[in-house]
Amino acid sequence: MNSLGNANTGSIDERGPMSELGAARGAPRATTPFAAALLAVPGILWMVLFLLGPLLMIVYVSFWTQKTFTIESTLTLKSWIFFFSSQTYLSALLTTLRIWLIVLVATFVVGYPVALYIGLFIRNKTIQTIVLVICVVPFWTSFLIRVLAWRPMLGTEGAVNLLLMKLGVISAPIDVLLFTEFSVIIGMTQIYVVFMVGPIAFMLSRIDHSLIEAARDLGAGTWRIFRTIIFPLSLPGVVTGAIFVSVMVLGEFATSAELSGRKVNMLGNIIVTQVGSLKWAFAAVAGVILTVLMGLVIAGLLRVVNLRKEL
Amino acid sequence: MTAILDLHGISKAYAGKPALRGLSLSVDRGAYVSMLGSSGSGKSTLLRIIAGFERPDAGDIRVDGRSVLGVGAHERGIGFVFQNFALFPHMTVFENVAFGLRHRVRGALRAEQEIRRRVEAMLDMVGLGGLGGRAIGQISGGQKQRVALARTLVTDPAIILLDEPLGALDANLRERMMVELRRIHRQLGITFLHVTGNEQEALAMGDRLTVLDNGAVAQLAEPDAVYNRPASARVARFLNCYNIFEGRIEDGRFRRDGLSLPCPKGAPRRAAEASYCVRFDRITIAEPGSAQPDEAAITARFVASEYDGPTITYFFAPPNGKAVEVEYHLSHHRPEEFAVDREYLLRWPAEDALVYA
Numbered sequence: 313m314n315s316l317g318n319a320n321t322g323s324i325d326e327r328g329p330m331s332e333l334g335a336a337r338g339a340p341r342a343t344t345p346f347a348a349a350l351l352a353v354p355g356i357l358w359m360v361l362f363l364l365g366p367l368l369m370i371v372y373v374s375f376w377t378q379k380t381f382t383i384e385s386t387l388t389l390k391s392w393i394f395f396f397s398s399q400t401y402l403s404a405l406l407t408t409l410r411i412w413l414i415v416l417v418a419t420f421v422v423g424y425p426v427a428l429y430i431g432l433f434i435r436n437k438t439i440q441t442i443v444l445v446i447c448v449v450p451f452w453t454s455f456l457i458r459v460l461a462w463r464p465m466l467g468t469e470g471a472v473n474l475l476l477m478k479l480g481v482i483s484a485p486i487d488v489l490l491f492t493e494f495s496v497i498i499g500m501t502q503i504y505v506v507f508m509v510g511p512i513a514f515m516l517s518r519i520d521h522s523l524i525e526a527a528r529d530l531g532a533g534t535w536r537i538f539r540t541i542i543f544p545l546s547l548p549g550v551v552t553g554a555i556f557v558s559v560m561v562l563g564e565f566a567t568s569a570e571l572s573g574r575k576v577n578m579l580g581n582i583i584v585t586q587v588g589s590l591k592w593a594f595a596a597v598a599g600v601i602l603t604v605l606m607g608l609v610i611a612g613l614l615r616v617v618n619l620r621k622e623l
Numbered sequence: 624m625t626a627i628l629d630l631h632g633i634s635k636a637y638a639g640k641p642a643l644r645g646l647s648l649s650v651d652r653g654a655y656v657s658m659l660g661s662s663g664s665g666k667s668t669l670l671r672i673i674a675g676f677e678r679p680d681a682g683d684i685r686v687d688g689r690s691v692l693g694v695g696a697h698e699r700g701i702g703f704v705f706q707n708f709a710l711f712p713h714m715t716v717f718e719n720v721a722f723g724l725r726h727r728v729r730g731a732l733r734a735e736q737e738i739r740r741r742v743e744a745m746l747d748m749v750g751l752g753g754l755g756g757r758a759i760g761q762i763s764g765g766q767k768q769r770v771a772l773a774r775t776l777v778t779d780p781a782i783i784l785l786d787e788p789l790g791a792l793d794a795n796l797r798e799r800m801m802v803e804l805r806r807i808h809r810q811l812g813i814t815f816l817h818v819t820g821n822e823q824e825a826l827a828m829g830d831r832l833t834v835l836d837n838g839a840v841a842q843l844a845e846p847d848a849v850y851n852r853p854a855s856a857r858v859a860r861f862l863n864c865y866n867i868f869e870g871r872i873e874d875g876r877f878r879r880d881g882l883s884l885p886c887p888k889g890a891p892r893r894a895a896e897a898s899y900c901v902r903f904d905r906i907t908i909a910e911p912g913s914a915q916p917d918e919a920a921i922t923a924r925f926v927a928s929e930y931d932g933p934t935i936t937y938f939f940a941p942p943n944g945k946a947v948e949v950e951y952h953l954s955h956h957r958p959e960e961f962a963v964d965r966e967y968l969l970r971w972p973a974e975d976a977l978v979y980a
Contacts, residue, residue: 526774529674530697530722
């Protein structure tokens with residue numbers, strides 16, 4: 313109430329139980345900060361109940377005591393110590409980091425030229441939209457089918473091997489194509505590249521063509537113009553795309569399981585296995601580490617460019 | 624003086640629609656040429672072709688006597704100042720101006736000290752000394768215009784093309800920039816080609832004024848010559864200071880349904896189609912029935928007036944045809960009150976009219 317009975321209300325009489333109504337009626341356009349804050353309540357409630365609460369719960373559970381089939385709320389550091397002293401878990405962490413970095417670079421290398429073509433060279437906005445829609449056509453099929461479709465492509469009797477043998481490039485099928493880290497990376501790059509293309513193409517399409525003409529008029533060649541004008545102006549798109557890809561790849565478990573024959577274990581796979589065998593405390597530790605990792609990656613990427621200023 | 628820029632027979636069509644039709648133009652070294660054209664007259668296309676952003680379908684462009692048709696925009700040595708300034712938003716004012724020096728294909732500067740010296744000298748020149756560190760978002764429209772100019776000037780182009788450079792500025796700033804542009808031109812002696820759709824700007828800025836019409840040069844002369852003796856009725860229309868009547872000439876008089884006006888000496892005696900032009904400020908408003916011999920006169924109903932400081936414009940409706948405008952310069956006249964819907968006599972000396980047949 314005190315915050316509402318401000319000097320603007322004027323007379324002392326209005327300050328009372330009814331002042332809230334009076335303020336709401338008296339200022340239909342200049343909404344009070346309080347009324348505006350009400351708009352955020354459903355969202356905040358939702359996030360607290362279903363994100364912040366569970367998140368804190370996971371941190372809490374990671375300190376519980378794990379018995380073979382049960383878990384007790386006695387606080388202990390055992391699960392944490394176990395995670396950091398286990399070769400399996402540490403190598404899963406390293407695998408996650410390695411695959412994330414490789415896929416991030418691969419989606420950028422594959423996606424940037426595509427985005428450049430869509431965003432800068434297709435002048436017609438309608439065609440631009442159509443092409444972007446075509447990029448998301450694979451999403452009309454289920455995620456698992458998109459992953460599994462790589463098996464008949466990369467297997468020893470798969471399409472790639474058959475084609476290479478027919479062409480006489482190889483005499484025996486290459487067997488490292490499937491069920492290796494390589495196939496996991498191929499699969500993830502294909503699935504997530506569109507999340508890199510979209511934001512970059514969007515930023516590129518907003519570049520005023522007269523900037524490029526101005527740079528050329530000032531004597532710069534094509535590569536210089538790309539380096540000094542086009543790429544810096546598309547950077548917010550690159551960072552946005554990188555955040556999308558990073559968050560999704562870091563949390564991956566399905567692609568790595570299906571395309572590696574369960575040989576490649578990422579943190580996500582660890583969580584799935586631990587939850588499956590009712591090891592809630594270990595799963596919670598892996599979950600906390602994964603969340604912190606994502607937080608660090610996003611914070612790091614946001615330092616590259618000030619998104620609030622650019623978008 | 625020799626021609627620094629020679630355009631010969633430039634044609635360009637977009638999707639079959641011609642924008643330029645065999646345009647030829649020669650610009651003297653060190654001149655300030657303003658080019659007046661309505662939107663769609665092909666003036667922007669022409670600038671883009673000269674700069675090298677577009678290829679003409681036919682014709683030749685010579686800079687300093689050499690054809691530059693096969694030369695890319697980045698190697699032509701022609702500066703272009705964009706209407707929307709096209710400043711690089713992710714760079715400071717300093718970096719914008721330094722861009723050409725640092726990144727040009729030919730003769731890029733490496734020495735940071737030399738770049739700093741030249742950029743700062745140029746910023747001082749356009750009146751932006753000390754603002755080099757500002758971001759583009761932190762400066763005003765007029766300052767952006769100066770940055771755009773400095774960015775181009777610092778690369779020492781042979782010619783500077785200005786595409787409606789004052790169009791994005793408010794009236795007050797426009798006049799200041801007009802003075803500034805003239806000063807900079809005088810100081811540097813670079814050839815300027817200034818395109819505009821504003822007749823006052825075109826008249827004020829150039830040593831020479833080109834009127835572009837329908838994809839070709841309709842007139843090229845000194846501004847006062849264009850103003851006083853437009854080459855055609857169409858040019859007169861662009862200048863936006865002539866009343867133009869369409870009709871025919873019979874026995875040395877211009878006629879149009881009910882209208883009969885004496886023609887100036889030297890006009891044709893007979894023509895099936897003719898345009899009769901009389902400048903807004905050559906007309907006197909008088910009481911009906913006070914017609915003088917040797918003067919042209921029409922009766923028209925007073926409609927409204929528009930006051931704009933030094934002048935006042937009165938609008939009259941003749942019995943048929945479009946409104947006739949009369950402009951009084953208030954240093955010579957006192958503003959007069961006329962009764963709306965009353966008829967007055969508009970008269971002017973026959974010799975002040977221009978007739979095109």
